[in-house]
Structures are given as structure tokens and as C-alpha cells.
Amino acid sequence: MDNNVKRNLSDETAAKLGYQPFKSALIPDSVVERTTHKVSISTGNDKVSSSVEQVIKATVKDGMTISFHHHFREGDFVFNLVMQIIIDLGIKDLTLAPSSLTNVMNDMVVKAIKAGVVTNITSSGMRGSLGDAVSHGALAKPVIFRSHGNRARAIEQGAIKIDVAFLGVPNADRLGNANGMDGKAVFGSLGYALMDAQYADKVVLLTDNIVPYPNTPASIKQTQVDYVVQVDKVGDPEKIGSGATRFTKDPKELKIAATVNQVITHSPYFKDGFSFQTGSGGAALAVTRYLRESMKQNDIRASFALGGITKPMIDLLEEGLVAKIMDVQDFDKGAAASMHNSKNQQEIDASWYADPYNKGAMVDQLDVVILSALEIDTKFNVNVMTGSDGVIRGAIGGHQDAATAKLTIISAPLVRGRIATVVPDVTTIVTPGESIDVLVTEVGIAINPKRQDLLTALKQVPGLPIFTIEELQQRASKIVGQPKPIEYTDRTVALIEYRDGTLIDTIKQVKD
């Protein structure tokens, strides 16, 4: 079968799993039923343990699905601690269902795969040694990649049934009331982990900071928690922040950011009460800074900013340029710390953020989003998952989810070193071209032909170079030449779900 982005999905595994092919970014109205979960009745007085091993022995059995969150990012100590004990205990055939896998977890997952401890993975993404191992066929069964919103959907619909969730927190009381805002290893919003806390049959908190009962505000509640395990350290505060928090000085990034701002401010969406999501990284922070100036100049205020939150966005909130911050995760300490101070910075769970199968997600209300791309093709399809060598080294994150915005801008350089970003066909389709409105590169922009309205509006902008996407692709091709085609085996190593659970692409094992 071919799906609507022309990917051949005649894959045995996909067929066996009963996948429907991706059809459209539009989610039709219908009625769905939420899944159930088990509750082990307790008065809550015996939850505290100092032995991770004992709690694992009491909860994890062969064949189960276990989960983790990635809010600690590269500062995470919890994942490796728990997985090492599980490996040592010789538990087998687990499905790993974290909200995502960060680099600090890579080697441990590879080890668990080799030991037969982990035989299934669903994640937002993977990189490094793990992406490499999976791309070369380390797992017998394909990994399932899901966006943050789709993971929420899958949990709420029962497609991901978490038996035991191991959730690291910077504070908890003896019954499990916890938040991400107090303690040493603070990360702010618990957005992704709130799904696990709500739907897992067993919830194990790990913390280095047991505080007096009752702990408030309680993002995770005592009614959701089975065990509270005291450990030495849940994370390294220095490594929790994700990369750049400073304004970029790279002229190419600055050029792109300024152009993104031009596109936004000359679009019909730039008006009082508009909403936006920018994301992290130097270029995104630069966009936020340009946007701030434009909002001030034009006396325009945003109704909300969404997504991974950074300090510069908190500054906009405090300046009154943004009325509300809807916060599913925080990318730096400044954003994490500020959630205490303002009722206008609202912690939201991944379902509220982006599950398409509910009564309205935040992304459905989004006007403008700026997203990245490893590759974008002449159909505007975007790849954020595999390198040009076909190896897995990325994550869907909220890409598919936020691309439902009214104005979805891909911000990317034309080429990266000797590798084209704008290509005839992306290696892996993560987000369908129908969701993408504008590509912004350092040489100019391309507008999706289905958005003639935007083309008309942006043509008026003096000095804004507008190309067709084919022109940009050819320009990239001229710079870097024609790459050698990737050689794959027939074996599928990963399935890419669209946010509604349909199959949008598969990743094959690379030959080497």
C-alpha cells in the first residue's frame, strides 16, 4: 500500500500491527473511548522506600511496558540507575516507552537491547549510539516513533499500556505529591510525565528531596503514586537546560531568524491576540528577540505562547507582550523557576498540549509556529528523524503536532556543510507537506503553493526573496552536488506514526 505522502508501506510488520496508512493532517470528528488503568488501593502510608531494587522487584515483570520522562534531558540520572538494576535482575522482553530518549541514555539502551532486556521501543526519537544500533538492525522488532501529542493519544487510547512508570522528580512528599519546580534538579513543567502518572498501572517516583507532607503545588498527585524512592541525586542541574540560551551570533542563523520574523509580521496572523510557538536553540531565541521588537513597535500582544518554554519567552510574559505561557516543558532554568511566580504560566500535560483525539488541544489553537528540519523536500514534507545517510538521529518531538498551526514556518539553512537540507525527496517523512506553509532559508523563502494567500501577502514585503521550493532545492543541489543514494536492506527498523496513529513512513535498516 502507498499512503497519501506516497510512501510504500508494504511492510509485513506494519500490516501485522494493523496500521492504517496516513491519509491527511485533518483529524475527522468522531467519538473515541479512553482506556482504563488499574489502581492498587492503599492509605498511602507505606510508599517510601530507599531501595530502587526492591521496588523494581515488586513491580516489573518479564514482558511489561515501562516508561520514563525526559524532562531532565542530558542531566538525567534516573534512567540509567533504574535500567542498570533491571538489567542486573535479568528481567527480559520489556517494552521501553519513554517520552523521549536523550543522549545520556543511549549506551544503556543499547546494553539493554543486547541483553534481551529491552525488545520493543516506542519513543519520540533517538540519537547517537542507540540510533546507530537500531538503524543497523539491533532490535528484532521495529521501533515506533510517536510525537509528544501522539504518545499522549496512544496512552489515553490504550495503544501504549504502561505497566510501570519510573518518574524522576526534584521533590516529593512521602505520599507522592510532587512538582518540577522545587529542589536542586528542577526542570519546571512535568508536562510529558503527567500522562504516565495518570495512566500507568504502577507509578514509581524517584527523588533526592523528600519534603514535608503535603507537598504543594502537586503536579503529580498522591492518588497517582505507588512508591516514592529516595535516591542520592536525580539529575545534574547543569545539564538539564537544553543547549543555547544565549542569542546566536552566527550570521546565517541571524539572517534566517530575521526573515522568519518578516514572514510572521507580514502574515495575516500578526495581530493583537495572536499565538505562537518558537522552541529552543539559538535561532529560535533570535526569532523570539526579533518578534519582541516587532510586537513592541506595532503594539501587538500575544494571547499565548506554547511549547518548550525558554527564559526569553518568560521575559515577554513579564513585559506583558504575551498574556499566557502554556507550558508543557521548560528548556532552561529561568523558565523552570518562574512557573511558581505567575498564574499566567500554566503547566499543561501532553494531552492538553497536543493529543489530537480530545476536545481541543493547544496546538489546534496555534497561529504561528517555527519548526526545524533535517531535510525538507519539494513537496514540503519534512524529515527530523534520519540523517542523509539514513541513520536515525533525531526526534519527532512536537513537530507533527505544532505543524497544525495556521502558519507553520520551517526555519533551516539551505545546506549544512556538504549536505543539502532542501532535497527532491526527504529520507524519512515525519511531517507531511500539507502542514507546512513557508520554508525560510538564509537565501530566501519558499511558500507552499496551496497557500496562495500567503504568497500574495508576502510578495508585498520589500527585499524578501521568494523562490519556489524547486528553485531552492536546485540551488542546494548546485552547492553540494548529487548525493549517493542510501543503501538499505529490506528489513524495517522503525515505523513513523503520524499524530493520529496512522503510518506515515517506515525506516529501513541501512547497509554498511
Add this chain to the structure above:
Amino acid sequence: MDNNVKRNLSDETAAKLGYQPFKSALIPDSVVERTTHKVSISTGNDKVSSSVEQVIKATVKDGMTISFHHHFREGDFVFNLVMQIIIDLGIKDLTLAPSSLTNVMNDMVVKAIKAGVVTNITSSGMRGSLGDAVSHGALAKPVIFRSHGNRARAIEQGAIKIDVAFLGVPNADRLGNANGMDGKAVFGSLGYALMDAQYADKVVLLTDNIVPYPNTPASIKQTQVDYVVQVDKVGDPEKIGSGATRFTKDPKELKIAATVNQVITHSPYFKDGFSFQTGSGGAALAVTRYLRESMKQNDIRASFALGGITKPMIDLLEEGLVAKIMDVQDFDKGAAASMHNSKNQQEIDASWYADPYNKGAMVDQLDVVILSALEIDTKFNVNVMTGSDGVIRGAIGGHQDAATAKLTIISAPLVRGRIATVVPDVTTIVTPGESIDVLVTEVGIAINPKRQDLLTALKQVPGLPIFTIEELQQRASKIVGQPKPIEYTDRTVALIEYRDGTLIDTIKQVKD
């Protein structure tokens, strides 16, 4: 069958409904499964309506279960508005499942019963014309009375399956993000209504105050709401506060309050970090005031105060005498308004408050609670549901739930007018005697014989008159004489569930 409080339950209806007899206040550990609910997928852009009638037509069908909350108490405009339209539309055979029924709703429910619109009711309680009608057999099927915690349990386990919840709120945005803290008709915590918002298949908000999107803090979330209906007024702010907010001057009440305080402060639970629930009404407020003085004198601070919250409890929070307020409902404006100001005043839902079928409820952590009684008998069983004439005129509220505290004090006058409070056998058992530790009256106290430890401790208190409960009962009897036995028919008009869903008593139709 007889249950463990010796009530004969050989009732056909109870048997048909598959009830287990009440056994014990102890909830054994076990594993239960939470129920599912339906979600109608939507982007959320078409939720706003100005026609209650249209929304009712779109959602309510014959035979369904509909629900309301009672946070507006006697100031509620929503219930009568919705029910009148339902009656006018001729919808039949509904089950009414509100968190409770206040007096302002009585006549409308009687009307709906007479019209065949409402044929089943489950509630925390009922009074006035409605209690009278039900006690005289107005409904063919017995009403099921459930405590606030048991209602949460029943909703979470699927025993109450709400098809449509009509929830009045003082503010909401166009997608349904709402709280109880802003607007004209504020009531504070949405605690009871949060269960309906989470588990009903359809959630209809009614508000007189549509605010810009997104509304924060969002106690009810857009992911839970199907319709937002704009109405003129949701409630009368003047009537939302429940009665006395001033310190009583009644010498009998003052005496009882002072004695309650003596019992608390001389119990082993009065130490740093203790917790308590007092409730509303003049006597409860007086207890709070005496307790405040004792805490200051003894340099003792409470870890949390629970339950229906009043301004005097907020004062304790602000003085630092109480570390946290765990807030399932607020009884006055001061308490309602302050939830904005402090992360130490935590809104909790009815499940967290008191569902015994979860991973630890607040009531399970409670040290001291002061509760009221219409009657208490020589087995310490308490009736808060029927008058001495057998007519329904009360509510379980959180009585059974909070009585699980380590020290449960019943505060009640020995007699009320010509009616004894302390009796040989209560008319209706709501809370089993095994949960009750001390009875405090204006003449002295009685201690449950199973609490010899308390007897030993309280004997040391100079000037504290301690009686057996039989002595107090005889004393009451001497004052008011022997009442005529109530005459009942064989027909059951109501079932009293214990908080775990077992049957603790039934109420028969009164003869007149």
C-alpha cells in the same frame, strides 16, 4: 441480611442492585480498575453557545444520567435553569447525580419527579420539600445517598456513569478552561465538580463570564469540555457563602467548642505537624478560634487543614499556624478569593479528598476531625440524614469520609429543643460507631470504649466531665422523655451507602 451495624437489609431493591452489606470502616487493600469515558473529538472552535436549550437538545436523551455540582449552594441559578428546560422539553426517566442538592433546588426536583423527568436520584443529601416528598414515597426507586468521597469512587469505578454534566462556573474561555476563583459568583475550589469534568461523556459549562482564551489557572480544562454556554447569571454571590462566618455567641455552642478544643489539645495528636478538619457553622468556627490560641500558646503548627475551608482557616495559613490548606470546597468568600494568592492553598478534587479506592486520600492522613450529628447512639453510630420523625433532611457530605481520622470528634448538643441528640439507636446509620472516638456535648464528653488510650489521656484533664455514652443518652432522655416510635411502611425510599459502596442502612417510607 444484617450488616455489621445490625441493620436489617432484607430489601428487595438492595438485593437486586447487588449490594454487599457494610462490614467495616477498614478498606482492605486490593486492585481495582478505573472506568472509561467517551471523548468527542473536536478542535474546540465550536463550543460556545448562547442557547441552553439547543445544548440540552444536542446532549440529553431519555434515560440518561445528568449531573450538577453544588458549589454555588443556596446561590445556585444553574440547576433550576437547566432542569426547567429539560422538563419543558419532555425528556423522561433521567437519573439525577449531583454532588449534592441544596434547598434552592428542592421544588424543581419535586416538579421533575412528578413529571416523570427524574426517576432516579443519587446525592449526598436532600432537605425541605424534596426530602419530604422522597420520604413520603414520591420516587418509585430508592434514592442512593453517597458521601463526597464515595461519589468520587462511584464515578471512578463506573457505578455512576454521567452522560452529561452541567457545570456552572464564574468564568470560562471559549474552549472551556475555567476556575472557581474569578468573576462575580466565585466559590473557590471546584473540588466536587472536577470529578464530573473528568469522567462525564459530555461536559457542558454554563457561565456568565466568557474571558479571553486561554483562561488560567484552569481547574477545569478545555480537554474536558464539550460546550460553553453563556447565560445571564450563574449565581447569587450573596447566597453562595454557607451561613455563619462570624464567631458564635450562643453559650452552649461556645461551651461545646471550648470542650472540643480541650479534647484535641489533650489528645496525643496535638503536636507539631498535626492535621485537622473542622468544617463550617458557628461552632466549627469557634473551635478554629480556640484551636488557634492553643496552637500559639503551645508553639504547635499544623501540617494541613482539610475540608470545606473558611476564612478563619485562611487566617491560620497566613499566620503560619497551618502549612497547607487542602481545599475541596470553600464555605465563604474569603476562602474562595484567597486560593489565587497562595500555592499553599491547594485545590483538590473529591477523589484526592476522600475516594477510599485510590492510592491514598487526604482523609486517610487526617489526625483530627470535628463532625456534627443529628443523632448519635449508644454504639456511637451517627445519623446526619434523617430527622427524629424519619424524614430525610440532611446530607452525608464528607461525614463518613473524614470520620476515618485518627481522632474523630462528634460535636453536638445533648438535646435540640424537645428532641434528643444522644439516643439508644439512631434513626438512620450514616457513619458507623467504630469510626467515632469522642462525643462532645455541652454537659460533657463520652469516649468510645474501644479508645481506652484516649480515656486514659483525657481523664487527666482537670474539670473535663467524662461520661459513658449511656449516661449521656439517659440524661438526654430525662430532659425530653421517650419519643413515640416512627411509623414506617415496608417500602424503601433510600439506600445509604458506606464510603466503600457497601450498604450501611436503608430509609423506609414514613406513614402519615
